[in-house]
């Protein structure tokens with residue numbers, strides 16, 4: 001074993017061919033979403049002609065000289081290889097793709113979706129400050145606000161997700177630094193008027209964070225006032241129920257420095273193997289999502305026609321209370337929605353229907369290729385709005401890639417077993 005090669009022409013981490021030829025590098029301007037997802041984040045000539053970005057695993061990065069070390073370390077928030085935790089080619093390829101999905105400039109990949117929710121809260125809030133979180137927030141995000149944030153001296157209040165600008169104005173305090181949003185809300189799918197709320201928050205000097213996991217590319221956060229967008233890549237990006245990842249995307253350099261510095265301080269990192277799986281998932285995501293969205297709508301409409309059902313909660317259905325916001329702000333959606341059964345049924349009866357389904361798994365998470373049904377009635381926490389948000393036993397459905405007719409037949413057999 002000799003010395004590591006030191007020829008900067010061959011080994012310098014800034015060699016232009018080392019940089020993934022992602023959407024940011026001008027390969028895809030003006031093309032449609034599926035085309036961009038097929039062509040973005042790929043390595044070009046550097047990888048011996050193979051189509052896909054390989055998995056680059058690594059902790060140590062070798063520098064061509066001591067002087068280069070200092071110069072490169074000073075640029076560690078750029079897409080420059082300085083040490084494993086700063087990311088490598090596989091991470092950067094995925095970052096570029098995710099930024100492209102949401103119309104941001106930079107994205108940071110986190111080990112889970114939840115880590116992507118908590119990272120910007122920690123990046124923007126300090127002891128003595130106040131944060132506003134919608135009452136319909138993803139449960140574990142509430143848990144971190146009630147646990148760690150509280151312990152660090154940050155106060156949170158919960159607000160009605162359907163609040164208007166004046167309502168938000170009344171909740172702002174001098175020390176409110178973050179307006180957290182999630183639209184639609186977890187389990188109950190309320191939509192938020194993000195542009196109106198963002199305007200009020202910005203006038204107050206607060207940052208607007210949004211969990212955009214449901215909307216994916218159908219809600220473009222940075223054209224609607226969001227400063228920091230969060231996604232659980234675990235869902236449709238992974239798409240196969242075999243990977244956990246999250247992303248934090250920003251549009252401004254100032255926000256990038258804030259979020260990326262916090263990530264480095266805390267030691268956030270995602271495995272390049274998982275990033276590679278997410279990149280692979282992205283290639284087919286537009287088509288999976290398109291199919292699943294349409295199949296989900298077909299199943300949701302079928303539920304709406306059933307006498308056992310009180311209400312289907314799907315933002316894309318005209319029956320949704322904030323459907324006008326959906327039409328204004330979204331270009332589509334995904335295949336996750338809620339079904340509220342008639343109050344004449346109890347949770348036990350509805351759980352028995354779910355237990356009897358042949359094609360629907362019972363489990364958390366969503367966005368995979370397989371259908372899921374998850375009773376949610378007892379798992380909904382509300383502290384700021386009416387606890388009776390759901391008027392009957394409720395089940396959250398995720399529609400996968402099975403034949404829609406088979407799914408409906410399975411559901412039909414289940415509902416036919418309920419007393420009229």
Ligand SMILES: *Cc1c(COP(=O)(O)O)cnc(C)c1O
Pocket residue numbers: 112113114115117138186211213214232233234244245246365
């Ligand atoms: C699943 C989910 C998350 C968390 O993602 P994980 O990768 O499971 O940690 C965050 N927000 C929303 C809205 C989710 O549905």
